[in-house]
Amino acid sequence: MARDSRYGERIVWSGRPKDLTAPPILRAAAYVAFATAAVSLCFAIVLAQALGSSPMSSLLFALWAATLGLLFLQGPKIWLARVEYVVTDTRVIWKRGPFRRSIGRKSISFARIFWSRSMPGVGDVELVRAVPTGALRRRLRLRLTGVTAPARVAAIIDGTEDVTPAAGDDRPLTQRLESGERVVWSARPRSTWRAYLPYGQRRLVQLVIGLGLLAVLGRLVMRGVPIVLALEDAGLRPSSLSFVALVMALGLTGIVMAAIGGYLSWDSTIGPGRRVRDTRYLVTDRRVLIQRGREELHLDRSKIVDVIDAPAGEGLRDVFLVLDGPQARALAASGAFGEREAGPSLRPVLERVEDAEGVQRILREQTPTLPRAA
Structure with missing residues (x-):
């Protein structure tokens, strides 16, 4: 023996x-990191095409965010192996x-x-x-x-x-x-x-953060749409790469904020x-x-x-x-x-x-x- x-x-x-997959919290963090990398890449395109500025800082940030996302996904597998x-x-x-x-x-x-x-x-x-x-x-x-x-x-x-x-x-x-x-x-x-009331400090903080993100999302939509329309009126063609990249960056940012804010609000009220x-x-x-x-x-x-x-x-x-x-x-x-x-x-x-x-x-x-x- x-x-x-x-x-x-x-x-x-x-x-x-036997199950070496990353836990849900790390998978969610990885998806947020990948979305952040995509947003930074889109802004790099806007900087290079529309403004003629160097996109190096945005590209480096996108690379860092993508690497962090891979670490969130693959790190637990390497550790648990x-x-x-x-x-x-x-x-x-x-x-x-x-x-x-x-x-x-x-x-x-x-x-x-x-x-x-x-x-x-x-x-x-x-x-x-x-x-x-x-x-x-x-x-x-x-x-x-x-x-x-x-x-x-x-x-x-x-x-x-x-x-x-x-x-x-x-x-x-x-x-x-x-x-x-x-x-x-x-x-x-x-x-x-x-059971649906957000009692306790943890659930109250979650609800405040979630509602705060949803409020910021609403403000982003209210200010972002007029900016995009103003750029179109200024001569930026909707079919151009810069315009598409800008819309994608704003859209991905809104999706991430809606997902995080919605989940935090749900998990502090309806979830329990x-x-x-x-x-x-x-x-x-x-x-x-x-x-x-x-x-x-x-x-x-x-x-x-x-x-x-x-x-x-x-x-x-x-x-x-x-x-x-x-x-x-x-x-x-x-x-x-x-x-x-x-x-x-x-x-x-x-x-x-x-x-x-x-x-x-x-x-x-x-x-x-x-x-x-x-």
């Missing part, structure tokens, strides 16, 4: 990323050359699974450890990117691979339960108008409301499972030490799961009292549920208490 070279522990699983994941008896290890990160298997509070849209049966596994609040608050996460059968990998890390079926995201979550596991409670959060509608909660006799689209959260019930509810408006309640683990009680972002500035990823919180009393009663039944931190 192979052993890890540094820790000397038995290796129970090892793998490499040499990444390796190892699961030993007690640790999960991420390594690339001399760089290593590890997390203890027993200290993992819950796992998130992100299924790939482009490659069936492939996805990311994010391992999250509960951390204390206050001065010691920190983020402890380890992400295994682009692995085959991520649910199976999560089961191996959890030590339940013998009772977990080998199934992918093509099957419903209820058909991928462990052998003998049964659902004791299920619900969906009720979608209300409050739609994500609430796509969320489903399952409580089994062993785990708490949360599913939203292609994202899942798997939480062993033995990690839950308390359940706290809070009003969510319109008679609904948010149910916070207080997590615990070796040397860390989670009363912050990874457990109860989840921050209002939480990101878009799933958290161990059952939001906007009607039967809060019922799920609290179920979760408090036979919930073992883990040792507190010293």
Whole structure:
């Protein structure tokens, strides 16, 4: 049996990323960089043809933007090509050359699974450890990117691979339960108008930036169209290369601003409301499972030490799961009292549920208490 070279522990699983594509945020940044390069190239044509000026600075900027876009697209592939994941008896290890990160298997509070849209049966596994609040608050996460059968990998890390079926995201979550596991409670959060409100600093900033870009776009159209018409009246032929390049530059700029502004506005208002509608909660006799689209959260019930509810408006309640683990009680972002500035990823919180009393009663039944931190 192979052993890890540094820790000397038995290796129970090892793998490499299969999906080497850049994440969505980097792909979007690459497209913006390519559009910026095209706009700069168009302005270089206008400078050279219509004004007789040197286009060298615009050409150099276009080259820099195109290179940056290629780096955004190809950089993650080059980086992930040499990444390796190892699961030993007690640790999960991420390594690339001399760089290593590890997390203890027993200290993992819950796992998130992100299924790939482009490659069936492939996805990311994010391992999250509960951390204390206050001065010691920190983020402890380890992400295994682009692995085959991520649910199976999560089961191996959890030590339940013998009772977990080998199934992918093509099957419903209820058909991928462990052998003998049964659902004791299920619900969906009720979608209300409050879900579409941009609460929290992150969503408010997104909305302000998005609306600001759309306002600038409107001003660009109002001022750009008269300028183009004035140039045509001044003798610049619409069929000339300079005129076409100028219109293309203004058009691409408007498209980029509309895309970014529209997405930021949507993601701060309509997006969160739609994500609430796509969320489903399952409580089994062993785990708490949360599913939203292609994202899942798997939480062993033995990690839950308390359940706290809070009003969510319109008679609904948010149910916070207080997590615990070796040397860390989670009363912050990874457990109860989840921050209002939480990101878009799933958290161990059952939001906007009607039967809060019922799920609290179920979760408090036979919930073992883990040792507190010293």
